[in-house]
Amino acid sequence: MSENLSIVYVIFAFFSLGATLGLFTRGQKYHTYFTYVPSAFASFLTIVLSIAIFSSENIHLTFFNIQHLFDFEIFIDGVAAFFLLIIGLISFAVSIYSLSYSKKFDDKKNNSALGMLFNVFIISMILVVISNNVFFFLVFWELMSLTSFFLVIYEHENKNNLKSGLTYLVMAHLGTGFIFASFILMYTQTGSFSFDSFRDVAIIPQYIKDIAFVLAFVGFGTKAGMVPLHTWLPKAHPSAPSNVSALMSAVMLKIAIYGIVRYLFDFNAIDSSPDYVWLGVGIIAIGSISALVGILYALVENDIKRALAFSSIENVGIIFIGLGLSVVFAAFHLMSLSVLAFIASMFHTLNHSIFKGLLFMTAGSIHFSTHTKNMEDLGGLIKKMPWTAMMFLIGSIAIIGLPPLNGFIGEWLTLQSLLAVFQIPSNILQVSLAFAILTFALTIGLAGATFVRLFGITFLSKSRSSKAINAVEVPRLMLIGKAILASSCVLLGILPFIGINLIVSAFDLSYTPSSPFEAISITNTVDSNFASLLMSGVLVIFISVLVGIFAFVRIVGGKTKTIKYGTWDCGFGSLSEKTQYTATSLTEPIRRIFGIFYKPNNDIDVNFYAKENLYLKKSINVISTTRNIFDEKLYGKVISGSLFVLDKIRKIQSGKVNAYILYIMITLIALLLFVGFGTHE
Amino acid sequence: MSDFSILGYGLGILQALLIIVLSPLIVGIMRKIKAKSQKRIGSGIFQPYCDIIKLLRKDEIVSDQSSWIFRATPWINFVTTASAAFFIPVFLVYSPFGVVGDILLVVGLFALGRFFTMLAGLDVASSFGGLGSSREMMISVLVEPALFMTIFVIASFYGGTNISTIVSSANDTSILIVPGILFALIAFFIIMMAETGKLPFDNPSTHLELTMIHEAMVLEYSGKSLALMEWSHAIKQMILFTLFIDIFFPWNFAEQISLVGISFGIIIFIVKVSTLASFTAFIETRIAKWRLFRVSDLIAMAISSSMIGVIFFFL
Numbered sequence: 001m002s003e004n005l006s007i008v009y010v011i012f013a014f015f016s017l018g019a020t021l022g023l024f025t026r027g028q029k030y031h032t033y034f035t036y037v038p039s040a041f042a043s044f045l046t047i048v049l050s051i052a053i054f055s056s057e058n059i060h061l062t063f064f065n066i067q068h069l070f071d072f073e074i075f076i077d078g079v080a081a082f083f084l085l086i087i088g089l090i091s092f093a094v095s096i097y098s099l100s101y102s103k104k105f106d107d108k109k110n111n112s113a114l115g116m117l118f119n120v121f122i123i124s125m126i127l128v129v130i131s132n133n134v135f136f137f138l139v140f141w142e143l144m145s146l147t148s149f150f151l152v153i154y155e156h157e158n159k160n161n162l163k164s165g166l167t168y169l170v171m172a173h174l175g176t177g178f179i180f181a182s183f184i185l186m187y188t189q190t191g192s193f194s195f196d197s198f199r200d201v202a203i204i205p206q207y208i209k210d211i212a213f214v215l216a217f218v219g220f221g222t223k224a225g226m227v228p229l230h231t232w233l234p235k236a237h238p239s240a241p242s243n244v245s246a247l248m249s250a251v252m253l254k255i256a257i258y259g260i261v262r263y264l265f266d267f268n269a270i271d272s273s274p275d276y277v278w279l280g281v282g283i284i285a286i287g288s289i290s291a292l293v294g295i296l297y298a299l300v301e302n303d304i305k306r307a308l309a310f311s312s313i314e315n316v317g318i319i320f321i322g323l324g325l326s327v328v329f330a331a332f333h334l335m336s337l338s339v340l341a342f343i344a345s346m347f348h349t350l351n352h353s354i355f356k357g358l359l360f361m362t363a364g365s366i367h368f369s370t371h372t373k374n375m376e377d378l379g380g381l382i383k384k385m386p387w388t389a390m391m392f393l394i395g396s397i398a399i400i401g402l403p404p405l406n407g408f409i410g411e412w413l414t415l416q417s418l419l420a421v422f423q424i425p426s427n428i429l430q431v432s433l434a435f436a437i438l439t440f441a442l443t444i445g446l447a448g449a450t451f452v453r454l455f456g457i458t459f460l461s462k463s464r465s466s467k468a469i470n471a472v473e474v475p476r477l478m479l480i481g482k483a484i485l486a487s488s489c490v491l492l493g494i495l496p497f498i499g500i501n502l503i504v505s506a507f508d509l510s511y512t513p514s515s516p517f518e519a520i521s522i523t524n525t526v527d528s529n530f531a532s533l534l535m536s537g538v539l540v541i542f543i544s545v546l547v548g549i550f551a552f553v554r555i556v557g558g559k560t561k562t563i564k565y566g567t568w569d570c571g572f573g574s575l576s577e578k579t580q581y582t583a584t585s586l587t588e589p590i591r592r593i594f595g596i597f598y599k600p601n602n603d604i605d606v607n608f609y610a611k612e613n614l615y616l617k618k619s620i621n622v623i624s625t626t627r628n629i630f631d632e633k634l635y636g637k638v639i640s641g642s643l644f645v646l647d648k649i650r651k652i653q654s655g656k657v658n659a660y661i662l663y664i665m666i667t668l669i670a671l672l673l674f675v676g677f678g679t680h681e
Numbered sequence: 682m683s684d685f686s687i688l689g690y691g692l693g694i695l696q697a698l699l700i701i702v703l704s705p706l707i708v709g710i711m712r713k714i715k716a717k718s719q720k721r722i723g724s725g726i727f728q729p730y731c732d733i734i735k736l737l738r739k740d741e742i743v744s745d746q747s748s749w750i751f752r753a754t755p756w757i758n759f760v761t762t763a764s765a766a767f768f769i770p771v772f773l774v775y776s777p778f779g780v781v782g783d784i785l786l787v788v789g790l791f792a793l794g795r796f797f798t799m800l801a802g803l804d805v806a807s808s809f810g811g812l813g814s815s816r817e818m819m820i821s822v823l824v825e826p827a828l829f830m831t832i833f834v835i836a837s838f839y840g841g842t843n844i845s846t847i848v849s850s851a852n853d854t855s856i857l858i859v860p861g862i863l864f865a866l867i868a869f870f871i872i873m874m875a876e877t878g879k880l881p882f883d884n885p886s887t888h889l890e891l892t893m894i895h896e897a898m899v900l901e902y903s904g905k906s907l908a909l910m911e912w913s914h915a916i917k918q919m920i921l922f923t924l925f926i927d928i929f930f931p932w933n934f935a936e937q938i939s940l941v942g943i944s945f946g947i948i949i950f951i952v953k954v955s956t957l958a959s960f961t962a963f964i965e966t967r968i969a970k971w972r973l974f975r976v977s978d979l980i981a982m983a984i985s986s987s988m989i990g991v992i993f994f995f996l
Contacts, residue, residue, distance in 0.1 A: 380746075382748040382749075382750065383748060397793070397796070400792075400796070401789070402789055402792055402793040402796060403786060403789045403790060403793060408789055412785055412786075412789075415785055415829070416785075416842070418833075419832070419833055419836050419837070419842060422836075422837040422994070422995075427995045427996070430991075430995045431991060431992055431995055434830070434833060434988065434991045437829055437830060437833050438826045438829070438830060438984070438988075439826075440829070441825045441826040441828070441829035441830070442822070442825060442826045444825055444829075445821060445822035445823070445824070445825030445826065446822050448792060448795075448796060448818075448821065448822070448825075449818040449819075449821070449822050451796075452796060452799045452800060452803075452814065452818060453818075455800060456799065456800050456803035456804075456814065457803070459748075460748060460750060460800060460803045460804040460806075461746060461803055461804060461805070461806035461811075462746055462806040521780070529779070529780070529841060529843045529845070529846050530836075530840060530841040530842065530843065530846065531783045531785070531841060531842040531843050532779075532780050532781075532782075532783065532843060533781070533782055533783065533786060534780060534781045534782070537778070537780075537781035537782070538764065538781055538782055538786065541764045541767050541778070541781065542760055542761075542764055545759075545760050545763045545764050546756065546760050549756070549759055549760070549763065549909070550756075553737055553905055553908075553909070556734060556737050556738075557737030557738050557905055557908075558738060560738065560739065560740045560741060560904060560905060561740045561741070562740070562741045562742075562743055562904075563740060563741065563742050563743070564742075564743055564744075564745045565742045565743070565744065565745060566744065566745055566746075567744040567745075567746050567747075567805045567806055567807045567901060568744075568807060568809075568900065568901060569807070575806065575807060577806070579807075579808055580803075580806045580807065580808060580811055581803065581808060581810075581811025581812065581814070581815060585811070585815065586803075586811060586814065586815045586818070587815070587818070588815065589815060589816060589818070589819035589973065589974070590818065590819050590822060592974065593819065593823070593974070593977050
């Protein structure tokens with residue numbers, strides 16, 4: 001216990017060191033090393049700490065005790081340690097990546113601020129996870145929101161970044177407001193700001209817990225990017241420098257998931273009674289909608305980082321589906337299925353951190369080397385940046401849930417828990433949850449299309465602009481950062497029990513850990529094998545089939561030549577980078593089918609040589625646009641509505657002193673009346 | 682059921698090999714039937730084998746625009762589809778490799794192959810490849826929900842996504858004609874036509890690249906690579922046919938390992954799969970290719986059919 005505690009101190013010391021050195025070594029030759037080496041080391045220690053917590057006891061400590069409001073309590077249990085592991089792993093890889101990546105800003109601007117904020121951002125996330133008191137939780141939560149806000153507007157020369165930063169700031173505080181309300185509500189019942197009192201089952205009446213949970217869910221959900229409160233996410237995440245986008249998407253969203261998990265399973269927001277079915281179904285519904293909407297907009301986005309941000313919304317949706325199922329199963333006392341759904345959800349949380357961190361770093365590498373994020377300007381990068389392409393390919397295969405990588409395990413577990421809904425003893429629920437399968441399947445399909453497009457247009461075929469032609473492979477340190485996460489994808493995919501055992505021990509689930517080489521196996525009601533999966537076995541089959549077919553082709557086919565020649569052009573000989581498919585044209589059929597979400601519009605402008613002759617066309621201009629109906633229909637209305645109300649309120653502020661004195665008078669009288677009536681009762 | 686002897690595994694490998702080896706034959710039979718119903722003589726049913734061997738011996742032309750993705754795709758495609766064959770019971774009621782993976786893994790393996798095929802279509806920088814990928818993308822997106830709903834119906838009825846569990850409990854069930862399964866059958870049949878690129882979704886034998894889907898993506902392939910692509914497409918079709926008869930017509934499987942049982946099982950399997958192939962080929966000659974944007978209606982039919990299956994199951 002004491003060693004673990006000293007690790008905590010060392011972690012803070014190193015992050016602070018990184019932050020300070022970052023600020024004071026401005027302009028030095030090796031300043032990136034001064035900033036990011038301490039953060040890498042501290043992140044590594046965070047991984048060590050979380051693994052130490054899994055195997056030993058929890059840390060529970062109160063630091064100072066001024067009033068009960070300001071107790072600084074830290075509590076690191078398995079739940080916190082699991083999220084610390086996520087923070088540590090991603091921050092470690094991103095820190096190494098940043099060593100080279102932050103050189104991108106060397107000439108242009110104050111690089112030291114980036115380093116400092118980077119360190120403070122990570123430390124604030126760690127502090128949110130380990131604090132055990134409302135006051136400090138909110139302080140660190142706010143610190144996390146503000147540092148990330150400053151990081152979002154780091155490249156403030158671009159006006160769009162400022163705009164998205166503002167959206168982020170408003171939405172983040174909306175979320176914080178809900179969390180705050182929820183905590184205050186809990187406080188009114190327990191009379192204590194410590195989370196320990198929230199854990200007490202007996203004190204708080206259940207309906208208060210319900211309201212508090214819904215408030216907290218909205219608050220944390222805003223931070224996690226659930227639809228319809230997601231609008232800030234695809235704006236803010238891509239605006240930040242890519243190392244920070246990686247942290248925001250891969251880690252910060254998970255801090256919000258942490259909040260929801262704490263509420264659900266630690267503060268006993270739910271109970272094993274059918275009263276909680278609505279809660280679970282609600283979470284599943286929001287999760288399904290988030291998943292579908294997120295991936296639908298990711299599919300038509302031409303900015304790589306924005307597409308990745310939209311896909312984060314999708315993955316948060318999948319995590320929510322798992323969590324919701326876990327609640328529904330628990331409500332019907334199907335405890336083993338509840339555990340299965342919970343493992344699925346947490347496994348996907350871990351997975352998403354890994355591959356989204358990887359993908360954002362790769363997107364950053366593309367930007368680093370080509371100075372553009374627009375897919376229509378890219379292409380052919382696989383020849384220029386082979387290693388980056390490999391990493392992006394691994395990340396893509398993982399995120400769309402294809403075997404044999406970790407994404408497949410997460411989605412397999414989620415699907416298995418969805419398929420198990422036939423065990424729920426309620427017909428209406430079964431049929432309505434079948435719709436969740438429908439949306440989930442559609443999401444998987446669309447995710448596949450999204451990443452075919454992202455990888456295919458960016459890395460394959462001919463380069464579409466000089467930016468892509470002049471691209472070179474990124475420095476080695478950036479590749480190492482990505483390789484750490486790419487290899488975790490492979491490892492967790494082939495030996496999924498490493499992840500599952502981790503989750504089981506972190507959350508203290510009633511499930512016996514197995515050896516990594518065993519099959520994941522689910523039995524049905526009559527105890528025969530419902531489903532099982534052994535990824536190392538799949539790998540063995542892969543290799544043996546490959547060896548077999550290779551031998552067959554060599555024996556039957558013999559030695560043949562391979563000739564390089566131009567792509568078949570029907571004999572016209574005019575293939576250029578303009579004749580190949582573009583990012584926009586690739587999704588044309590899907591855009592048409594899901595037209596209600598996109599409202600696709602083609603503006604065709606034809607110029608003729610002569611007005612009389614409509615056959616000789618000089619030029620044809622097509623502008624193809626899609627629209628975001630959420631931004632337009634929902635937020636447009638909300639914004640115009642609130643502007644209208646605010647405009648009315650502004651009339652109160654007349655600027656005349658006597659009017660203000662009148663307001664003070666009215667307030668005073670109102671207060672006096674309030675106090676007077678209050679004492680009577 | 683749990684016979685993990687060397688014999689058991691050997692039979693498992695034999696089942697997979699049957700699918701892999703017989704798959705070109707089914708293609709040949711289907712072509713013959715199509716030719717016959719169009720009043721042509723057509724080539725012999727063993728022609729696909731000759732094609733594959735001929736192609737394997739030919740030199741290859743690779744586009745100078747392409748990358749390693751283009752050259753790796755045929756191998757990846759073959760490995761994923763042929764690996765999927767290991768999980769499908771053919772003449773036994775189970776597959777000894779059943780513990781390794783279930784029907785979701787098979788779907789995932791197909792998706793992995795398709796992912797790389799779509800990338801290969803984009804890799805060569807020709808518009809035909811992009812065209813094929815774009816359409817394949819659309820169909821695969823739409824087929825996915827139908828497929829998972831059908832799997833949901835089947836898994837709920839037979840208590841598992843493990844194919845061995847499904848087949849053995851389907852084999853034990855005396856009543857097969859229940860409404861839920863019947864609707865799942867309709868949905869699965871439509872999915873099968875879509876996944877294997879049959880009419881009215883795709884017409885692989887057309888002479889116009891603009892109307893192709895699968896063939897447009899593999900247009901640039903030649904020699905060994907083309908042989909592997911064609912063969913893996915044939916294997917995929919064979920796997921889907923086998924799954925279809927495994928799930929919906931699970932009669933006369935060998936439940937015990939005996940020479941008579943197995944040889945009887947193999948014969949029954951070949952009869953069943955050729956009947957299904959003939960039926961599919963016959964249907965194909967009766968319909969024309971649909972307009973691309975009408976295809977979504979057909980898939981919507983599959984989705985609603987499987988949804989009705991779900992409702993029937995729960996009623």
